[in-house]
Amino acid sequence: MGEIHVMREDFLPPKPPPRRHLISIGDLTRDDVERLLATARSFARTLEREVKKLPTLRGYTVVNVFYESSTRTSSSFELAAKRLSADTMSIKAAGSSVDKGESLKDTALTLGAYDPDVIVIRHPQIGAPQLVARYTEAHVVNAGDGKHQHPTQALLDLFTIREEVGPIDGLHVAIVGDVLHSRVARSNIQALTLMGARVTLVGPPPLLPRGIEAMGCELSHDIGSIAAADVVYVLRMQQERMQEGANYVPSLREYTARWGVTPERLRPGQKVMHPGPMNRGVEIDPRVADAADALIETQVRAGLVTRMAVLYDLLTTGPVSVKTPDPLEVA
Amino acid sequence: MLFVRGGRSDDLVVRGARVLDPAEGVDAVCDVRVDGGTIAQLGTNLETNEHRVVDGSGLVLAPAFVDPHVHLRVPGREDEETIASGTAAAAAGGYCAILAMPNTEPVVDSAAVLGSLIEDAQAHAEIPVGFLAAITRGQEGAELTEMAELADQGAAGFSDDGRPVVAPGLMRRALQYHGITGRRLALHCEEPTLSKGGQMHEGAVSAELGFSGYPSVAESTMVERDLSLAAYEGQGLHLLHLSARESVEALRAAQAKGVAATAEVTPHHLCLTDEAVRTLDPNLKMNPPLRSADDRAALIEGLRDGTIGSVATDHAPHARHEKEVPFEAAPFGVTGLETAFAALYTSLVEPGLVPLETLLERMSTGPAQAYGLERPRIAVGEPANLVLLDTAAEWKVEERGFRSRSANSWLLGHTLKGQVRLTVAAGRVVHEQ
Secondary structure, eight states, rough: OOOOOOOOOSSOOOOOOOOOSSSGGGHHHHHHHHHHHHHHHHHHHHTSSOOOOTTTTOOOOEEEESSOOHHHHHHHHHHHHHTTTTEEEEEEESGGGGGGOOOOHHHHHHHHHOOOOOEEESSSTTTTTHHHHOOSSSEEEEEEETTOOHHHHHHHHHHHHHHOOOOOTEEEEEEOOOOOEEEEHHHHHHHHHTTEEEEEEESSSGGGGGTTTTTTEEESOOGGGGGOSSSSEHHHHHHHOOOOOOSSSSHHHHHHHHBBOOGGGTTTEEEEEOOOOOBBTBBBBBHHHHHHOOOOOHHHHHHHHHHHHHHHHHHOOSSSSOOEEEEEEEO | OOOOOOOOOOOOOEEEEEEEGGTTTTTEEEEEEEEEEEEEEHHHHHHHTTEEEEEEEEEEEOOOOEEEEOOOOOTTOOOTOHHHHHHHHHHHTEEEEEOOOSSSSSSSSSSSHHHHHHHHHHHSSOOOOOEESSSSSOSSSSSSHHHHHHHHTTOEEEETTTTOOHHHHHHHHHHHGGGGTTTEEEEOOOOHHHHHTEEEEESSSHHHOOOOOOOHHHHHHHHHHHHHHHHHHHHOOOEOOOOOHHHHHHHHHHHHOOOEEEEEOOOOHHOOOOGGGGGGGGOOOSSSSOOOHHHHHHHHHHHTTSSEEEEOOOOOOOOOOHHHSSSSSSSEEEEEETTTHHIIIIIIIITTOOHHHHHHHHHHHHHHHEEEEEOOOOSTSSOOOOOEEEEEEEOOGGGGGGGGGGOOOOTOOOOOEEEEEEEEEEEEEEOOO
């Protein structure tokens, strides 16, 4: 009898060609991330100029489709496209034909009929960006799909850490809180481990999903373990995803008492990050949020240049890795 | 208990096939002659009379398959499948009999609904089909159906498939009462408070993808409960679509103690693991979900050693637009009637995981015996229920090739080895390729 554990690979649907889209950090190589971060850095320099707009993506069209409420992600994608002179169009689910029951496939086909170059999509369901990619010719950027991925958040976090803390290789990052419901956590675990960081997940057992250690991270239920980290990454306690009676934690009060990130639980000089929006007084003490060591506003600023880099990379680098042109030269 | 449309009985001679009926101990290259739908003679150089002759050289002639778990979607979702299309799909897959589950709209929980299905089958079924009736009214898990009347009318068994019987007290009553009917109780084992919201197997893949997990213990704790109740009541039962190692182990232990429990496993659980879900293809979403490599190994081992006696497709047709959505929004279920043998031949027999004889037995004798049906046999005087298999032929699974009204197959676009050349069901040629 042969080997039972081998599932025939050829039963699986073929993978899409790499890097036509940005759907998951898992699709990227370390070189891809390095290139994106380098591009973001050069865009950051241009933003110090008096005239901030670059002609780089003139003539391209970027469509933002948001099926979930979002302030920072949707505004930063829109501004990123505008800074690069692309035409932009933003569609929110409320008030659109989605309200009339249109399927995602039909919305994708409809938008695709305008030949957009990039579709940025946020959707509450895992796999929505792949579906849009299947039915349009556009490059698709995942701006958050359910609990799955939020790749541009992870890229902007890497950018922030590299600018404000230093090299990522060998860095120890503690990610604290509701990992179970967090797409930010999933993208960040992949991104940080890809770049050589050590990642420890800290939180109550029901909020650390079974099997997550296979992503190459360590687990701890003890908030005391964050003191050993170089960076403490605090996750939003996703109250809207906490179903009634689900009992992930007995109460927010107990969660805060046990796992809230407070000044007392941090070492002096420890950097603190949060993807926003924050629940002050729940997962993060307001004194921590407002302290000089908090990088939260820096993250928001990094979001703009990182998303500019993502749009630029998708529209200029193409599916096969080629020598990266300097965006400033192109500009 | 099985119903088929009336019609001709065929005369036929299959020449020179490897005739393989493991349960009869037959394995020889010879001719088989069918007179008026009945196997009349086995031997070499048989007279053909005026019969049509099928060249079986290089092919395997086996007892046709029995699928104990099909969703025909009638009544209620005739856009997805009908008795005619579902039985035609079964014929193409090499089946001579199938059993349909009662989770339709309305549920098959009364003599009136069952009666209309039987009439429909007598008018349109290409191959014999049996209908299970619900265990509880509306499959709501509150009150038992009128099992005696349903059995008298021809129910092939009882199941709330698609849903578990949640309350242990009611499960016990069902075990006690169904005994008077002589029909099988078939159980969908799922503890809903453990599987709630679950999209796929809980493990490393669900943790990475972010899907809510449907842990294997959601199945196995219910399997263990139902086996305990069956042992206590001295009743048998049939476990539907097992997926977890712990379930197989609990079943094996109960059988060793003398519980008359049978079980089935699907081709997709035998061929795939939860790793496949990384593609986010909604045609890889089913209940129970694809599980770990270790669970899959336990299912294959259970099939091999006979703990699991039946292969069941759990053929679950879904409309195209319902599956062309993100994975989380898609309904559970995949089709399987037309690909079961080829998928299992390709995935289990060719790599040497399961002998061909075992697979043939588990696709025919096993399910027939689980439900107390006559098992298809290749023997003189038996009704002709035959499948002619080309184990060398490769074919590509394509949507336009399906006879089912739905195409939500996890195998679309893939090339399989093993093709059904001819199906004879209840004495009639129902499929030729």
